[in-house]
Amino acid sequence: MQKFNSPLEAFLYWEANTPKRIFLNQPVNGELISYSFAKAGEEIRKMAYALQSFNFPKNSHIALISKNCAHWIMSDLAIMMAGHVSVPIYPTLNADGINQILVHSNSKAIIIGKLDNYKSQKSGIPDIPKISVSLYGVKEERTWEDIVLKGKRLEQFEIQKPNDLITIIYTSGTTGNPKGVMHNVNNFMVTVNTGISMFSLPNQIRLFSYLPLAHVAERLLTGAVGIVTGSEFYFPESLETFASDLEGCQPYLFFAVPRIWTKFQEKILSNIPQKKLNVLLSIPVVNNLIKKKLKQKLGLSNAKIIVSGAAPLSASLIKWYQRIGVTILQGYGMTEDCIISHANLPHANRIGTxxxxxxxxxxxxxPEGEICIKNNCLMLGYYKAPEITDSVFDEEGYFKTGDVGEYDHDGFLTITGRVKDKFKTDKGKYISPAPLELAMSKNTDIEQICIVGTGIPQPIALITLSELGRAKSKEDLCTGLIETVYQVNPSFEKHEKIEKVVIMKEDWNVDNGLTTPTLKVKRNAIERIHQPYYKKWFEMEDKVIIE
Known part of the structure; x- marks a missing residue:
């Protein structure tokens, strides 16, 4: 396989050697707009020329805010071609969050792509040049379309060197303000080449990009891997068309987070209840037909590699998918280690690790069980935060992940919690919530869960309901939750046993600040709101409390 020194070099290779092949497929109003490598190359060169014409110093920071789309990938390559550094921003951030990143990163300009509510976000952008994409309904003074129509091509440019800074990725901020993680070109290429080798990925595959490209895993596992392998990208048009867009794409590689897997399961079970599914899967001939049909509907009939990451996925859910012929490989990595850490592989997959x-x-x-990692693609540091950078590396240069884990005798790692997530009950006992949360999450009525217990004798489970849970009667719902608690508790120490389940009246989402853009629960924010009520809930008679 061809080896490249940067994503831009890889793109130029595919553009020169396969100019007519389709690179990007963008759905708009139900129609697919396709960009060949040659067409994308033309637009990238014009955008790079426009960026250079601002006469910013070399390696200036250019921000990019957009949902996943063809223009995200082209913008990223144009920023590289112009000799600048990208600062991707989550498309769901509010004006304050956007402003914080733009100011902190010293971004000189911003490219604005596909957004759901730009009107409410616009006030967060300081007085810097804005380039918008009219195709997605955002019209600023400078538009992508005008630049492509009237602008010049950048003919002469340097390809970044391995040690050049390629991006500043702001972490999704489960604890406190996002930090800007700096990575160079070499780090990206180490990750891409390691990923291609580990999963034996061929060239020219189909990819479906929908998790935020502002997140390191999607940016590398889908974005950079796709560019380096000369692959064909598809994007969802909207949340409403997501399922049909994925079904139409049928990607070779599919990457998801736990919330996606629970949503898929929910959808299947709303059409085929579990009891009926069990019966169908127990009939030899029907079994294969059902599996084939389900995989086709999920968009996974051609998927050779299916990966889950960003947060732990329960073993029971992985086994459930295995029964319908979908093998999920759970992996683990962070922005700071450029996601080269741990992964299950097709030939070495141990569920639960x-x-x-x-x-x-x-x-x-x-000594406390914290996972510390050293690899050849660790971050260069946090932007403008040398003291915080120093605090996360030990004296041997290992990055301290903040996660606690343990290895089995074959070298498979299980994450058992976060160092900072441990809490103390009023019995003076420390509890790691992650194992309890994973055990409880096998109940499909639960959408999200946060085990808490500071200042009360036993932990309680705060939950939000899934669509399946919401559809049930109060009696059936409470019975099922109590049953799950009774099934889970015997596996844990006396002081860890769950005493109550509290059903929240509102969902936890990005808008109310209770989840990150990658759908991880923000424990600190949830605790801050609900801790005053723990004692009252604990003292109530009911085992299940509806807030």
Whole structure:
């Protein structure tokens, strides 16, 4: 396989050698707009020329805010071609969050792509040049379309060197303000080449990009891997068309987070209840037909590699998918280690673990069980935060992940919690919530869960309901939740046993600040709102409390 030194170099190779092949497929109003490598190359060169014409110093920071779309990928390559550094911003951030990143990162300009509510976000952008994409209904003074129509092409440019800064990725901020993680070109290429090798990915595959490209895993596993392998990208048009867009694409590689897997399961079970599914899967001939049909509807009939990451996925859910012929490989990585950490592989997959250490990753556990990692693509540091950078590396240069884990005798890692998530009950006992949360999440009525217990004798489970849960009567719902608690508790120590389940009246989402853009629960924010009520809930008679 061809080896490249940067994503831009890879794109130029495919553009020169396969100019007419389709690179990007963008759905708009139900129609597919396709960009060949040649057409994309033309637009990228014109955008790069426009960026250079601002005469910013070399390696200036250019922000990019957009949902996943053809223009995200082209913007990223144009920023590289112009000799600048990208600062991707989550498309769901509010005006304050956008402003914080733009100011902190010293971004000189911003490209505005596909957004759901730009009107409410616009006030967060300071007085810097804005380039918008009219195709998605955003019209600023400078538009992508005008630049492509009237602008010049950038003919002469340098390809970044391995040590050049390529991006500043702001973490999704489960604890406190986002931090700007700096990565160079070499880090990106180490990750891409390691990923291609580990999963034996061929060139020219189909990819479906929908998780935020502002997140390191999607940016690398789908975005950069796709560019380097000369692959064909598809994007969803909207949340409403997501299922049909994915079904139409049928990607070779599919990457998801736990929330997506629970949503898929919910959809299947709303059409085929579990009892009926069990019967159908127990009939030999029907079994294969059902599996084939379900995989086709999910968009996974051609998927050779199916990966889950960003947060732990319960073993029971992975086994449930296995029964319908979908093998999920759970992996583990962070923005700071450029996601080269651990992964299960097709030939080495142990359910309940995040796999073995990736090639090139050296791991050690601290005396407290904290996972510490060293690889050849660790971040250069946090932007403008040398003291915080120093605090996350130990004296041997290992990055302290903040996660606690344990290895089995074959070298498979299980994440058992976060160092900072531990809380103390009023019995003076420390509890790690993650194992309890995973065990409880096998109940399909639960959408999200946060186990808490500061200042009360036993932990309680705060939950939001899934669509399946909402559809049930109060009696059936409470009975099922109590049953799950009774099934889960015997596996845990006396002080860890769950005492109550509290059903929240509102969902936890990005808009109310209770989840990150990657759908991880923000424990600190949830605790801040609900801790005053723990004692009252604990003292109530009911086992299940509807807030």
């Amino acid at each position: 995040v796999g073995k250490a990736a090639p090139g990753a050296k791991i050690k556990l601290s």
